[in-house]
Amino acid sequence: MALGGNPIFNGKNFRGATQAPRVPQAPYGQGQYGQQPYGQQAFGRAPGQVMDGQAGYAQQGMTTEQLQQMYNQPAAGPADTGRMTFDDVIVKTAACLGVLLVGAAVTMFVSMGLASMLMIVGALGGFVLAMVNTFKKQPSPALILAYAGLEGLFLGGLTRVLDTMYPGVGLQAVIGTLSVFAVTLVLFKSGKVRATPKAMRFFMIAMVGYALFSVVNLVMMLTGLTTEPFGLRSGVIGVAIGVLAIGLAAFSLVMDFTSIEAGVRNGAPQRFSWTAAFGLTVTLVWLYVEIIRLLAILRGDD
Structure with missing residues (x-):
């Protein structure tokens, strides 16, 4: 992702992540798993004897059919190799939003003053934890969930x-947020909206x-230079x-979507x-x- 993106991903936006390690290659002139060059017989082995990497399995009592079944199994996916997946991001984002909703529900059952x-x-605690989580090199699930609760x-x-x-303004805001999120995701998936360098500038x-x-x-609101509820953010x-x-x-x-896509593509560690979930939560x-x-501004001008 280009420089100047979401600061949450900067410095740890999967630039250091690499794809899953390559399978080690056998030395020059030797086949995979110690196999001899084509046309040559392994020293001390009779023709037709189980050779190469199969020898270890044969010693464990595995039959030819079992070896064939292992060979036919699909390759390990990102989740099997400890890499980040879209499902991981969805689950962890849902966890953050769930904790956020619990925190919001608390304020609905107390007095207005409380x-x-x-x-x-x-607001203050969330800002502090946002800074901490942003500049931490390694993500901390506990701190991220604490941020969501605050x-x-x-x-x-x-x-x-x-x-x-x-x-009614609260329900309207929830619907508006979900609508903007859904439309943005659809436009991103369709390729119509991208974080290009020009757009980033x-x-x-x-x-x-x-x-x-x-x-x-x-500053003007705190010093009393403006008495409007939202300060200069009034009217047109x-x-x-x-x-x-x-x-x-x-x-x-x-x-955020661009960074997540890059993380999955580059094989970022699952942690x-x-x-990614923290970045999405902050933006939402x-x-x-x-x-x-x-x-509220529009309703206040009615």
């Missing part, structure tokens, strides 16, 4: 607060601008920024399926936050 407190704890507290509290102000420029705007907006400007942010999050999904959290914020 839910707001849990939202702040989840983000669940944050998203659950945020959803409850906004859903109280604008009833535009993405990075847009991300820098969006990050700068977000910092300025946060807020809607435009929201649409841009959702587009950036959707393209981040494309980069990196947790890295970002996408959900942008969608529910945009919906």
Whole structure:
């Protein structure tokens, strides 16, 4: 994957991963498993005697039929050789999202004040664990699942607060997130959307601008320079920024899919399926936050 992609995969985006080791080759002039060159007989063996790699199996009492059955078995797949597969990524992503939903459910059964407190704890704790997991060279399933749980507290509290102000906005955000994810995945699988170098450059420029705007907006909100609920993200400007942010999050999904595809193709170790699941979880959290914020802005302008 090109430089400047999802930072979660940078530095450990399977660049160091290689395909499964090649089968060792026999020395020059010698056949596989010690077989003699064609036309030559192994020293000390009579014609028709079991030779080469079969000798060890013959000593173990294996018949010719058993040897033939072993030969006819399919080659070991990625899962059999400890390599990352798409199924691994799906299962581990489902685990992360399951823990996230549990965290979100907690905020639905407590008082509004406690839910707001849990939202702040989840936001701060999730940010810290996001940084830790991003810069760790080896993925830690426990830390990744802990991140998912904290983000669940944050998203659950945020959803409850906004859903109280604008009833139904939470369900709309969930449907919107799933829809964007499904459409992006279909477009990626069809080859219509790819993380090309040119697209990556535009993405990075847009991300820098969006990050700068977000910092300025946060400072103005904290210092009281703006009294709007979302600061500068109100009215037409807020809607435009929201649409841009959702587009950036959707393209981040494309980069995640690209990294996962590269990991499976290059035979990345199976443990990196947790890295892939973490990257997808981070992007989906970002996408959900942008969608529910945009919906709240639109409802607030009604």
